Amino acid sequence: MGAAAAVFVAFLASGLLVQTLNVAFGIWFTQIFVFLGLGWYVLRATGREPVRYTRLAFPGLVPVAFGFVLGVVNFFAIVAPIQYVAQSLLPPAWREIYDVADMFRGQSSLEMAFIVVSVTVVAPLCEEFFFRGVFFQGLRAPGGPAMRAVLLSAVVFSMFHLDPVGFFARVELGVLFGWLLVRTGSLWPAILAHTANNLVSMVLFFSARHLEMPEQPGSQEQAKSMLMLVILGGAVLWALLAATRRFPSLLGPPRSREELEAPEAPVPLEPAPRLLQLAVPWMLAAVLTLGTYKALDPLGIQLSRIDRDFPLRSVPEDAPDVLHAERKALYELRVQARRGEIPLGEYAQERARQSKQKKTDVR
Numbered sequence: 001m002g003a004a005a006a007v008f009v010a011f012l013a014s015g016l017l018v019q020t021l022n023v024a025f026g027i028w029f030t031q032i033f034v035f036l037g038l039g040w041y042v043l044r045a046t047g048r049e050p051v052r053y054t055r056l057a058f059p060g061l062v063p064v065a066f067g068f069v070l071g072v073v074n075f076f077a078i079v080a081p082i083q084y085v086a087q088s089l090l091p092p093a094w095r096e097i098y099d100v101a102d103m104f105r106g107q108s109s110l111e112m113a114f115i116v117v118s119v120t121v122v123a124p125l126c127e128e129f130f131f132r133g134v135f136f137q138g139l140r141a142p143g144g145p146a147m148r149a150v151l152l153s154a155v156v157f158s159m160f161h162l163d164p165v166g167f168f169a170r171v172e173l174g175v176l177f178g179w180l181l182v183r184t185g186s187l188w189p190a191i192l193a194h195t196a197n198n199l200v201s202m203v204l205f206f207s208a209r210h211l212e213m214p215e216q217p218g219s220q221e222q223a224k225s226m227l228m229l230v231i232l233g234g235a236v237l238w239a240l241l242a243a244t245r246r247f248p249s250l251l252g253p254p255r256s257r258e259e260l261e262a263p264e265a266p267v268p269l270e271p272a273p274r275l276l277q278l279a280v281p282w283m284l285a286a287v288l289t290l291g292t293y294k295a296l297d298p299l300g301i302q303l304s305r306i307d308r309d310f311p312l313r314s315v316p317e318d319a320p321d322v323l324h325a326e327r328k329a330l331y332e333l334r335v336q337a338r339r340g341e342i343p344l345g346e347y348a349q350e351r352a353r354q355s356k357q358k359k360t361d362v363r
Helices: 002-021 023-045 061-089 092-097 109-139 146-160 167-184 188-211 220-246 257-261 272-296 298-309 321-338 344-355
Strands: none
Touching: 002 023, 002 272, 002 298, 023 109, 023 272, 061 167, 061 188, 061 220, 109 146, 109 167, 109 188, 146 167, 167 188, 272 298, 298 321, 298 344, 321 344
């Protein structure tokens, strides 16, 4: 729990500081230096070998492929319906707290590519390393039931995303990833299931954006489509889980219950000089990474500062078309400023104007 608290503080600090420089860079920085770096440091500080402790040994292609397929099916069978219900029932203000679309608005093509790779590759690896590899294993140390640790680590995993609408969907995902770790004895099936979930989510997001589909559920046709998705996805999910009973090799070689439930022996903390020695490489790498980014992308930092100084109210879907057109033009203006095609002041002036719009103007 102490490791989780430390990572949570570092997560908030990096989110507030680094991601204000640039969203794409901030996501990468947070994943690598907070979830992976601090997780690795916690293990080495207690004398543990990270690869062995987090179960990063490769279990074979079959369990890994099964994890990926399970992640895809689980998205349609469980995650999407939970998210649909949450978006339908919870207040609109809750949806505005965590809006995935905000990450991509006004970003250059390179920045969007960085975000997509981070969400579909870097985040699954780094988050699973910490939440299932470090935190979950730490919860199991007293030797309690594995599924209790699975559930608790899933709740903490969801809380870290600071998304009230997606809270229950991410809890379910955390349970799935933890179950895969327990059943296969390896972190890789959980990583691939996480990758599959995020990949499907990204594909659907960009498809809906390209087709200009409404972001929020509302029509009866959408409800009927979601019901069919639940039925079909649930049937496929049941078939996959049933297949694991008939073909246990889908989850890798058999493992004894003693091995599944075996607690990790307590390990004393390393001496203070050793702790500092372990921390220095990560600290230097983080400082050098920040310094390099600030030297290479001053324009991006200036744009992010403008965005921070002039926050925008969200434009509801039922707002007048002119407001939607203005907001779209603003994001296009940001892309032009990012490319150096227009002065930064032109974008800043329009952003400042739209940030001063009254709540009644956008509602």
